[in-house]
Amino acid sequence: MRVRRVRLLKEPEPRTLEAVLRAPRARRLHGTVDRVRVRSVWMRREDGDMQTRWGWNAQGAAEAEDAPARRAAPARPTAPPADDFLAGLRELLRPNVHAVLRREEWPHPLYPFQEEGVLFLYERDAALLADEMGLGKSVQALAAAGLLFSTGQIQEALILCPAALVSHWRREARRWLPRMADVVTVVQGSGMARHHQWHSRAPLRIAGYETFRSDFTAGRMPERHWDLVVLDEAQRIKNRETELAHACKALPRRRSWALTGTPLENSLDDVLSILEWVTRGSGVGLGSAPALRAAQEGLQLRRKKEAVALQLPPKTVINIVLDMGPRQRDAYERLQREGVVELRERGERLQVTHVLALLTRLKQLCNFCPATGESAKLEFLRGQLAEILAHNRQALVFSQFTDERAGLLRLEREIGPEFSVYHGGMSPAARDRAVQRFNDGDSPVLGLSLRAGGVGLNLQRAAFVFHFDRWWNPAVEWQAEDRAHRIGQPLPVTVYRLIMGGTVEEKVHGILEGKEALFREVIEGVPTPGRSGLSIDELFGVLDLEMPPRVRDDHLVPPDADSGFDGSPG
């Protein structure tokens, strides 16, 4: 009786596996019950050698190393070859990914198409996930990475993304990989800090493209072979000649996943560069378009909203926490610092309106830096709108501001002719024309003030809604979203709320998120906007101010949404 042992101490690179069983195939013995032959096989990564040891292990008999089998029949030819046999065995012994997928405690259940996407990524070293916007590419990538970590197949992963989305990825990584929440490392800050962040032991790192490019070319990154690299908004490397594209392609890695919602059918050059990265330069020739398309088909998973509409809820809300650029951040912090000092100096004379005025200015600065025009929100919105328009979709953009400094008119100027506006300062005829152009498809993006555009309009052509800035009262936002999300809407609506991280917007957002669950407890199916805004205490708390007793006495009941918290005409 033989015993064979396969020790799976490690999961080595398949390419470094040596052939194991060169010896003749095990011989069948018609042995007694108590006679055993043991053959042991170990697979170790560090020395790369396969150790094969044969021996008899009969009762009371010691093992004899390298002893040939006794009274054995002539060996029969082996089929399949030993290394294939071990590879097949290893696959069978690996945890069943479907079982792991079902048992993971995701913060939200994955939709069936997302589970399909997770498995698609999990099974591939080279993958291009090209789902349409709003279908959760980042969720699928994080879930798949989580499975790889759980099953011990990867130890270190790197996510590269646009700078403005670094915080967003960190939040999502902490949500979807809770067991790793404490060890998700964002590479940012000073050169010395980044050097330490690159060289420290961390299973998951997140870095902006520019940070990565700079550190890669400056040699700050360690000599490291990454188990997994994910490129978000992978169209960033579509130009093969850029330093970023070269740096990304030079990263030593085993698995390469590219995420992009931008359709790649139209430009072969764009496809080529991304596929070169995904395949690490192998298997993608510079030859014909059909060969390139075939390669793309084999590596890509792409779903559009129509295909998965039945799986999605009618409306999905996604909070995007963005990072300010350095100059916008400096301007914001200066304004907040000086503004709070001024408010504190008012002492007992401090009124709610003073606090609101400062908060409004800070929110406007979150939209656009007045000095430099810098806007992380605009940069994000531009990227999303480019994808939306490329898919021939339409979108609504809501803002509480209509002015040219930080509101809709500024967006109209920055984005261009695809963007029309609708606000209370327009004549009724002009407003009607704007809606008509949108509904006719002539103007794919409609920017609306939250107040004027939030009620009474039918804008079901929009499958995407953006809140460029958040209002104090989520119920008002819901009403605005319902311009798109209503009967007659053929597609699930995706709503993006843009929030600047590390600002009053994020604080207010946190308060509103906590209340939103309560807000949705409606009375007889009707939301109650008047009771769902920030309290005066909370308003003062956003700026860490103490509310004077006189203010508390004057405002025993929180004002409702129509009392004009920010004074803007809308």
Added chain:
Amino acid sequence: MEAPTRRADDPLVAYLCFQSVPHETGEAEEWAALLVVTAQGLPHEFVYSGPLRPTPVQAILYQDQLAAQLRLSLVRSLLRGLRARPLFVGATPGSMDPAAADVFRLPILIVEEGAASWLASPTPAAEAAAQRLEGVVGLGEPLGRAVAALAYVVEYERPKPRGEEDGG
């Protein structure tokens, strides 16, 4: 880049399975395997043994206890080949009779569709490992892998009829 390795303090659990394969002589061959996994469900060691066919003398001696004796022998040989020391052994009902359970001297977890139960009170360490495994892949999943792997090696090891052998 180092591959993931088992940490010294990672608990191990084992799963036992058997397979009977009809033989042209009419007597079934017995195979057995033990899959050792970490409490995260990662494979650590896989040991298999077989084929074992009784001699005519043994068939007469053991009679209706023959299958149990064959399995007991296989279990003993598996244990001799095992390097790891698991905290418990999982098996399907009917595959673990009291004699085999005694050989292991470990808590035995009987795994059925949708349920698992201990043959006797488990140690606290065994129970903790079982809970961890349940949370990651489920208590029955590694047994499914062991069964599939054993079937795979049996198919690989069995001599093919003439004309079906590779290369010849």
